[in-house]
Amino acid sequence: MQSLKVLILEDHPFQLMALHQMLNANGVxxxxxxxxxxxxxxxxxRRGRVDVAICDLQMPDADGLALIQHLANEGLAGALIVLSGAERNVLDNVSQLARQLGLRVLGSLQKPACAASLRKLLEQYLHETPEPQPVKAVAPQSGVPDLQALRPEQFELTLSQWVVHYQPKVCFEGTLVGVEALVRWQHPTLGLLTPRQFLPMIEQxxxxxxxxxxxxxQTLAFSAGHRLDNGDALPVAVNISPRLLEHEDFTRQVTAALERHGVPANALTLEIIESAQCALDIAQLEGLLRxxxxxxxxxxxxxxxxDSNLQRLLELPFSELKLPSEFIRGMANDGRKAAVVAGALMMARRMDLKVVVEGVETVQDLLSIKALGSPVIQGYFIARPMDGNHLKRWIADREGFCNRPIDQLMPSSCRRM
Known part of the structure; x- marks a missing residue:
């Protein structure tokens, strides 16, 4: 770990010294x-960007949230570790806020930290391959200056730069059951941009x-071109804004796209992003039913x-629900999250709905989910989003063990007996 550069924010001299010694003992x-x-x-x-920032929350003057905001705004940390004597739910909420600001959060530790826990998080940083980043990280609030200067008609000319990455979804038996399509902007000078950086401007x-x-x-073309072992088109999921459902020709355009690429309707999942503002008339609801x-x-x-998830679940003909990463991260150590996920899985079974759990990042997350049921899983533990060529190689590499249960692909020490 000698190559790591780490920042410690800690106002207690003894804790600061102890953390420094722990890092030295781990080769940092x-x-x-x-x-x-x-x-x-x-x-x-003075010293520039760090790989990892270890941030205390309770400070005599400005609190740790101020530094977290600064790290996010300026792109000054590759990852964050939250360290505090605050209650566990406070640590979890701070971690969630940091992720919403665009920071990669390795985890949160309650004081006093131990060397083993710290080492585990640092090893996680080293072993996980980060997503491609633009030349300079940009906070959501500030946007990307080069893009903000574009007029609407100029945005439309960038259509060829909007590319699709795919994140696999697998069942616990290890079989690939489909992929989610995620838009990226391959900007000629800023590199690969995520929706957080450009979507507000696209909407405007x-x-x-x-x-x-x-x-x-693009997604249906990829589905048609990549068949599963049984010859079926690769199942794909595409995110849809609720506002698009209000367009009169929405159903017709979806049907036309399926016919154009020769993809059967059962290979397409439309993921509706929740919004309380979506109000459909009878004709639009009829189109979704068709x-x-x-x-x-x-x-x-x-x-x-x-705000209206349960109501929307009853109003529209859903066949699946997706549990977000906010409920999954740290579930092994948080009984509240486990209770929420268990309740959602039970409700889904009673309503005959399929369940996809996203944001599965660790062995602990995976085993906690398995203890509650066997939904489809998606997350960095399985694979990060990747372009079509990388996905094809990923699928080919898995062919030798694609029918083995997920937990048999983990180190034996991590398996549940």
């Missing part, structure tokens, strides 16, 4: 220490529908995160 010697947010910001200004330009149909078209009757699947995305 490039360590910046700070006893206040102000001194941490000065150190970062009135091009959300254009982008969605472009993604659907898609369902033809075999197309309808999934309620980020279930439990919106």
């Amino acid at each position: 010697f490039d360590v910046l220490t700070a006893e206040s947010v102000e001194s941490a910001c000065r150190s970062l200004e 330009a009135g091009l959300l529908a254009t982008m969605t149909w472009h993604v659907l078209d 898609l369902r009757i033809s075999g197309c699947q309808l999934s309620i995305d980020d279930f439990g995160m919106g």
Whole structure:
């Protein structure tokens, strides 16, 4: 770990010294220490970006949230470890906030930290391959200056730069059951951009529908071109804004795209992003029912995160619900999250709905889910989003063991007896 550069924000001298010694014992010697947010910001200004920031929350002046915001705004940390004596639910909520700001959170530790726990998180940082990043990380609030200067008609000219990455979904038996399509912007100078960096500007330009149909078209073309072992088209899922459902020709355009690529309706899942603002008339609801009757699947995305999830679940003909990563991360050590997931799985079984669990990142997450049931799983533990060529290689590499249960692919020490 000698190559790691780490920042510690800790106002207690003994805790600061102990953390520094733990890092040294783990082979990390490039360590910046700070006893206040102000001194941490000065150190970062002098020494530049760090790989990992270890951030205490309770400080005498500005609290740790101020540093987390600064790290996110300026792109000054590859990952974050939250360390505090605060209650566990506070640590979890801070971690969730940091992720929403765009930071990669390795985990949260309650004081006093131990060397083994710290080492585990640092090893996680080293072993996980990060997603491609643009030249400079940009906070959601500030946007990307080069893009903000574009007029709506200029945005439309970038259509060829909107590419699709795919994240696999597998069952516990180890079989690939489909992929989720995720849009990316392959910018010629800024590199690969995620929706967090450009989607607000796409919406402001009135091009959300254009982008969605472009993604659907690329995704169905990929599905048609990559068959499963049994010869069926690869099942794909595409995110749909509720506002698109209100378009009169929505159902017709979906049907036309399926016919154009020769993909059967049962190979397509439309993931509806939850919104309380979606109000469909009878004709639009009839269109969704026609898609369902033809075999197309309808999934309620980020279930439990919106104000009207339960009502929407009863109003629309959903066949699947997706549990978001916010409920899954750290579930092994959080009885509240486990209770929420168990309740959702029970409800889904009673309603005859399929369940996809996303955000599975660790062995502990996986085993906690298996103890509650066997839904389809998706997340970094399985695979990160990748372009079509990388996905084909990923599938080919798995052919030798694709029918083995997921837990048999883990180290024997991690398996549940």
